[in-house]
Amino acid sequence: MRTILTYAIFIFVVVSAGLLSGLLNMPGDWYQTLEKPFFNPPAWLFGPVWTTLYVLIGIAGARIWMRAPKSAAMQLWFAQFVANMLWSPAFFGLENPELGLVVIAAMLITIIGFMVKARPIDRVSTMLFVPYLAWVAFASVLNLSIAWLN
Numbered sequence: 269m270r271t272i273l274t275y276a277i278f279i280f281v282v283v284s285a286g287l288l289s290g291l292l293n294m295p296g297d298w299y300q301t302l303e304k305p306f307f308n309p310p311a312w313l314f315g316p317v318w319t320t321l322y323v324l325i326g327i328a329g330a331r332i333w334m335r336a337p338k339s340a341a342m343q344l345w346f347a348q349f350v351a352n353m354l355w356s357p358a359f360f361g362l363e364n365p366e367l368g369l370v371v372i373a374a375m376l377i378t379i380i381g382f383m384v385k386a387r388p389i390d391r392v393s394t395m396l397f398v399p400y401l402a403w404v405a406f407a408s409v410l411n412l413s414i415a416w417l418n
């Protein structure tokens with residue numbers, strides 16, 4: 269029962285925080301006026317992708333928490349989560365793609381750091397972060413392109 273509760277708490281917190289961050293920092297008129305690269309995904313794609321990723325992030329966090337709650341991997345999990353929650357306010361809230369780029373670079377570094385430190389503790393957690401790493405790498409290129417074009 270404790271295991272299920274841990275998973276439920278992690279998933280709930282991550283998905284809820286992500287949803288709240290997104291709702292409080294919606295792309296508005298400012299974003300619509302920006303020039304975007306040809307590979308900019310359609311707006312409808314972001315919700316399902318991020319929801320899926322947040323569930324995977326929550327599961328990975330719960331797995332490390334149950335195995336090594338005071339580990340460097342867990343500290344990096346929290347660091348990437350904080351960076352993730354700061355990106356939307358930086359990019360959309362402050363309407364600042366350059367600041368968004370700084371935040372997303374920190375996110376990439378902490379995601380990779382988590383994966384390196386989590387691997388000896390729980391390989392499944394590392395693998396759960398692979399789609400997240402891929403998406404954030406893509407989002408970094410997108411963020412850089414938007415900053416460059418505008």
